[in-house]
Amino acid sequence: MEKWMTDSALILALALAASGLAYWGLILLSKYVLPKRILSPRLVNHIMRSLRLPLGLLVVSFSIGGAVTLMELPEVLGRAAPRTLTVLQIILMAWLAVRVTGIGRELVMNAFDITAKDNLQARKIHTQIRVVEQILAALISFFAITAVLMTFDKVRQLGVSLLASAGVMGIILGFAAQKSIATLFAGIQIALTQPIRVDDVVIVEREWGWIEEITLTYVVVRIWDLRRLILPITYFLDKPFENWTRVSADILGTVSVFTDYTAPVGEFRAEVRRICEGSELWDGKVCGVQVVNASDTTIEVRALVSASDSSRCWDLRCLVREKMIDFLREKHPACMPRTRVLLDPRTAAGRPEASPA
Numbered sequence: 001m002e003k004w005m006t007d008s009a010l011i012l013a014l015a016l017a018a019s020g021l022a023y024w025g026l027i028l029l030s031k032y033v034l035p036k037r038i039l040s041p042r043l044v045n046h047i048m049r050s051l052r053l054p055l056g057l058l059v060v061s062f063s064i065g066g067a068v069t070l071m072e073l074p075e076v077l078g079r080a081a082p083r084t085l086t087v088l089q090i091i092l093m094a095w096l097a098v099r100v101t102g103i104g105r106e107l108v109m110n111a112f113d114i115t116a117k118d119n120l121q122a123r124k125i126h127t128q129i130r131v132v133e134q135i136l137a138a139l140i141s142f143f144a145i146t147a148v149l150m151t152f153d154k155v156r157q158l159g160v161s162l163l164a165s166a167g168v169m170g171i172i173l174g175f176a177a178q179k180s181i182a183t184l185f186a187g188i189q190i191a192l193t194q195p196i197r198v199d200d201v202v203i204v205e206r207e208w209g210w211i212e213e214i215t216l217t218y219v220v221v222r223i224w225d226l227r228r229l230i231l232p233i234t235y236f237l238d239k240p241f242e243n244w245t246r247v248s249a250d251i252l253g254t255v256s257v258f259t260d261y262t263a264p265v266g267e268f269r270a271e272v273r274r275i276c277e278g279s280e281l282w283d284g285k286v287c288g289v290q291v292v293n294a295s296d297t298t299i300e301v302r303a304l305v306s307a308s309d310s311s312r313c314w315d316l317r318c319l320v321r322e323k324m325i326d327f328l329r330e331k332h333p334a335c336m337p338r339t340r341v342l343l344d345p346r347t348a349a350g351r352p353e354a355s356p357a
Contacts, residue, residue, distance in 0.1 A: 043110060047103050054096040061089050087148050094144030098137050105133045123197040123245075127214055130198070131191035134216050186234045187216035196236055196243060201310045203242035204231060208310075244310055252286060253313040255303040255320045259328060263335035265291055265301060268324065272303045275323045281316035283308045298337045 065085045108129045112122035191214075196202060200211045202221065209223035219236065221229040235241075244251055257268075269289040276282040286306035293300035303320050307313035328335060 043106065046106055050099045050103055051096070054092055054099055058089065058092040058096055061085060061092060065089065083151060086151055090144055090147045090151075094140050097140045101133050101136045101140070105129050123199050124194060126199075127194055127197040128191050130214060131187055131216065135188065138216070183217050183233055186237055187214075190214065190233060190236060195246075197245075200246070201244040201249075203244070204235070205229065249309040250283065250285070250306065251310050251313045252304060252306050253317040255305070255317050255324065256292075257301050257303075257321070257324050257328065258298040258337050259301055260335045260338055261294075261299055263299065263301065263328070263332060265289065267331070268301055268303075268327070271327050272305075272320060272324065275320055276305055276316075279316060279319060281307055281312045281319065283312075297339055 065082070109126055112125045190196065196211050196214070196219065198211055198214060202209065202211060204221060207221070207223050207229055209221045209229065211219065212222040212228070213220040215233070217233055219231050219233055221231065223229055272289050273287055276287040283306050286304060288304045290302055290304070291299050292302045301324075303324065305313070305316055305320060307316050
């Protein structure tokens with residue numbers, strides 16, 4: 001075995017041993033120090049799962065890079081090894097940076113509980129941090145690819161020669177990717193202006209559901225029956241839609257019952273009040289009964305109730321409707337909708353009407 005190979009193997013082994021010690025030192029620090037001093041064990045486990053592989057490979061690559069500078073390699077290996085390591089280190093640093101942005105997102109989202117009852121501020125933060133993370137990941141990937149390409153001399157010379165025509169190329173690319181660029185800016189605008197937020201209750205395309213995910217290009221709406229409606233991000237800037245939780249999750253609901261004209265509306269009003277006060281679904285704010293319409297055969301009695309969110313309001317409406325029907329059937333069966341027919345006794349007896357004089 002040649003002397004340069006023996007020396008290189010020894011230096012490389014020492015470098016790998018040093019990198020292994022440094023890596024396991026970080027593991028022990030995160031396992032026994034951070035959970036007690038700064039972060040919860042769950043977050044520490046998430047951080048270590050995210051950083052273990054890219055950080056370990058990056059430490060090894062820098063150790064090998066340092067060892068290569070001390071080796072007396074043949075001319076071919078001496079030229080190829082540093083450039084290969086440089087490309088590898090750029091890719092690993094970009095990978096690590098993307099993972100760090102994901103950890104930052106988890107730290108921020110953990111500080112704002114979206115499952116809380118009053119989660120308006122949390123939903124704002126969750127929406128913004130998710131879009132910001134995607135923008136940062138896209139920028140990191142772009143600069144990493146650019147840095148890798150610039151390590152090659154021919155690509156660098158080509159880039160310098162293209163600077164003179166950058167304006168023309170920018171115009172051409174702008175027209176070619178007009179729709180993609182508009183979608184990207186729409187995602188940024190959604191994050192800043194926030195017409196929708198994560199966990200908002202919306203009605204889009206005649207479907208009722210929750211905003212489950214917001215990306216730079218599309219939005220996922222979880223419909224009430226657990227289907228997913230995928231919409232382009234530009235939809236929420238170009239078309240009208242209903243957002244039931246834009247300012248607050250509180251919401252009003254109506255229940256209509258059709259009865260006979262003889263129905264005691266006052267008793268209905270007292271019964272609806274009793275139903276609401278006996279239910280945990282009611283938020284204690286609004287509970288009223290009014291006659292809102294009258295036809296030739298029935299009147300429409302409408303109950304107006306309130307709840308803390310749309311799901312509870314739906315359940316409360318169903319409860320009030322069931323109880324009102326039971327009350328009408330059990331207490332006032334004569335007030336059920338009916339059709340009245342008035343028969344002329346002369347017509348019923350078969351006698352023709354007297355003709356006018």
